[in-house]
Structure formats: structure tokens, C-alpha cells
Amino acid sequence: MNLLKSAAVVSAMTLLSRITGLIRETITARLLGAGAESDAFFIAFRIPNLLRRLFAEGAFSQAFIPILSQTNAVEGKAAAVDLARRVSSLLFVTLLLIVVLGVLGGSWVVMGMASGLEVGSDQFELTVLLTQWMFPYILLISMVALASGLLNTFRSFALPAFAPVLLNISFIAGALLLAPYFDEAVKAFAIAVMVGGVLQVVVLWYGLARTGCWINPFAGFGTIKAAWSDEQVRRVLKNMVPATLAVSVAQISLIINTNIASHLEKGSVSWISYGDRLMEFPTALLGVALGTVLLPSLSAAATRSHEEFSRLMDWGLRLTVVFVLPAAIGMGLFSEALVALLFHYGRFDAVDVAMTSQAVVAYSLGLAGLVLVKILAPGFYAKQDIRTPVIIGIGVVVTTQLMNLVFVPLYGHAGLPLSISGGALLNAAVLYWGLRRRGLYTPSTGWAMYFTKVLLAAVAMGVGLWFMNQQFDWLAMATTPVLRIAAVLGVIAVCGLIYFAVLAVLGLNPRRLIRKPAGQ
Structure with a gap:
């Protein structure tokens, strides 16, 4: 399966x-609104949800997949599966503790x-x-991440x-079905x-079995010593620590911001969480999808030629x-319309819409x-360069929190996602500069004209x-919720037509935009 089809x-x-x-979030907003109860849930779910992002979409994948891909390319599928078995054993025991x-x-x-x-x-x-x-x-989600990494390495992207x-x-x-039975x-x-979580583990382990990659993490207690002494397993674990910071700066800041938000008015944690969920939509569709598909290919290309990379x-x-x-x-x-469409039901009132919209604008x-x-970030990890993103990540985390000192007093809860946005832009800019400075990435010609055309089309839209x-x-x-849904979708459709029409007039058609790299 080529890159475009995989993506x-x-x-x-x-x-x-x-x-x-x-x-799911619409139902949550309808039942809980934004207050003490919803804040309690979002705070409680923040740790496992953070780990979901770090492991399933971040640090574990960045540390594990390049080494797994290299093992698969050099030593074959059987050796890659054996590596996954050893990693799963150690990971299972560690996470159980x-x-x-x-x-x-x-x-x-x-x-x-x-x-x-307030304690108590x-x-x-x-x-x-x-x-x-x-x-x-x-x-559970860590085991899902391990299975996903193995399936992605063997170009099986659908189930993960x-x-x-x-x-x-x-x-x-x-x-x-359950909520009515609880107080x-x-x-x-x-x-x-x-x-x-259980359902995800069952489905992905079924996928592993179908591809002949069955692994048994529950054997960890008997194999932990052998796994710990394995050089490749230790490389994965060693790379995971800095990768957690380097790749997931926004998530680390989100944890700190949750603490800060708990000191603000009730509902602040929920407003930020609802806004974050809305922003995950475009972030995941493009960033996670491309990052997931690119990392194994970049890891393989890194061993072949600079031009292909x-x-x-x-x-x-x-x-x-x-x-x-x-x-x-x-x-x-369009933040107010989107928030109203998704969340303005039941206990989620007009004030909640306004406050969540502020968070969406900041994001x-x-x-x-x-x-x-x-x-x-995968550009560095494909080259197994951990040190550079770590240094960048530390600097961005510190800068993000310094921005909070300015933005939170000025904008309240919206200042927290505004700081995350500033940190993310800084992170991307410095990562790009680092790739160029290290000579890891050489952009093709025509970027200035390309960006100008895209910007003009976006402004017109x-x-x-x-x-x-x-x-x-x-x-x-x-x-009139049905009318509101129709109106929002209609506006989005017209905006899409404007954007791609202007791009076409400027000489950028959809086929050229998504054309896969030569040789991929």
C-alpha cells in the first residue's frame, strides 16, 4: 500500500x-454541562488520556517504531515480532506496577x-x-500502542x-444505557x-493473530529479566524518556494547565477540555494520520538516501x-457556531458556549x-536523533509556562490554550530550523510561491x-437544531468551494496537492 492510500x-x-x-462529547455536555461534576471527570481522565496521546500517538511510537522498522528491514519479520514480545513483557510488568x-x-x-x-x-x-x-x-492503552506499532510497521494501518x-x-x-442507573x-x-480499553486490546490482538504476530504480554513475569538485558529493548526504553518530553510538549503543558485551571472559576477545566476535543478533530485527521504513516517510511528512507527522506x-x-x-x-x-452545534444542549448553556468558544479561538x-x-518530530526520530528534540522540548515547556504568567491574568481560562498555541508554534519553528541546520531535510524549490497561493485562498475563504x-x-x-445543523454544514461546504476554487484559479488543483512522492 503506497503512502497516499495508507494516509x-x-x-x-x-x-x-x-x-x-x-x-461522545456532545452527550457529555448535554448530561453534565460545565461545572464541578464535569470538571471532576475531565481531571480524573486527564492522566489516562494523556498517556493515550503519549503512547498511541507520541513517545512510545516514536521510540519503538524506528527500531522495530530497522529490525524488520535488516533481520526480518520474525526478529521484529520477537523484539515486540520482549518489549511487551517489560512494558506490561512496569505499567502494572x-x-x-x-x-x-x-x-x-x-x-x-x-x-x-479543596481536599475532602x-x-x-x-x-x-x-x-x-x-x-x-x-x-490497556499501552498494550494497544504496542500492537498498533507492530501492525503499522507491517503496513497494516486500518485496525490501529x-x-x-x-x-x-x-x-x-x-x-x-448506564448513566440513568447512577446517582x-x-x-x-x-x-x-x-x-x-478492553475492546481495543481484544480487536488489535485479533489483528496481530491474523498477521502471524501473536505476542503474549502476560508472560512478562517470567521473561522480564531476559527482556531487560536485551540491547534493543533497552534502546527503546532509553529513547522513550526524552521522546515523551520532545514530542508531547503540548500535552505536558496541558497537564500543568489543568492544575492552573483548577484554581480558576468552576467550569474552566471543562471549557478547556471541550475546546481541546474540538481542536483534536483537524489535528488528528491530518497530523496523526500523516505522522503515523510517515514515520515507518521515513525510518526506512533514512537508511537509503537524503533525497528520498x-x-x-x-x-x-x-x-x-x-x-x-x-x-x-x-x-x-466559526468557533461559536461549531461549539453551539456540538455542545449547546441540556445543561450546557449560553455562558458555556461563550467560554468554550474563547478556548477554541485560542487553540x-x-x-x-x-x-x-x-x-x-518524526524527522528526528527516523534518524534516531533524540537529543535535539529534547532540548527544544524543554525550552518550549518553560516558554509556555512563562506565557501563562502573562496570558492567564489577561484572558482567564482562554489564556491557557493561548499559551499552548504559542508553545506549539515555537516548537514547530525550532524543529524545522533544527532539521535544516542539521542538514537532515532539504526543502524542494517553489515553497514561497506555494505558501503564498495557499494563504491567498485561505484569506478569501x-x-x-x-x-x-x-x-x-x-x-x-x-x-431548531436540525436547521442549525444544516446551516453550519452549508456554510462549511460553501467555504470549501471558495477555498479550492481559488486554489484552482491560482494553479493548484487537488490532484497536485495530494500527489505522492516519487518512488513511494
């Missing part, structure tokens, strides 16, 4: 995941995550309980990309998270730019950085969007 498969599955994820400590020390976890919660209060106790219930999800859909389906079912609906949500990187960046610019402008200008300013990091947005009162349309 399309991952994007299609990711689109399904994000659609079901938005449905972490889970036990996390469950036993749930109150300490919550105090570390959200120091603004009902909200604090609910957050601790939910944290203890959902902490084992870390172990589909797996998150199972979590969303479980969540939706739990909210609709607090969030308890049903916590159970649904764990059921979703640069062509792959160039393709990923051009495809990113042409979609991320209109998405960022659209999210910023949209850094959307380009959030996506580009997922394309640029933005003007049209601004005009159309003024014609509707999105909050008042809550009484």
Missing part, C-alpha cells in the same frame, strides 16, 4: 474516530493534577474515585486507526472508559500546509504548530466565512 485509510478511520468522539501505585495513591494523583480542588470536598472525593476507576486504562472508535462507542453506550452520571462514563518530509509538510491554514482560520472565525491560533510538530457567519444567531437556533 487515506488512516484519515478515514481517524475521521470516524473523531466523529464518534464529537458525538504504575497502575497499582496510581490506584492506591489516587488522592495524591489528584492533588498533583488539580491542587485547586465532594468534588475532590469524586475526582479521586474516578481516577482510581480509570487509572488501569493506562495499561479504528481502535479509538471502540472507546467512543463504549462511552456513548455507557452514557445512554452521578460520570461514574457510568468511567466504567465505559475501561470497557472501551527530504521528498517524504516535503510531501508531508505541503499536504499539512494546504489543509491546516483554512482549518485554523475556520476554527477561529486555533496554534493549530498549525500542533499539526506540524507531528510531522517534523475567511472573508466569505466572516460574512456568512454574521447572518445567523447560532444560540437562538437551539430551538
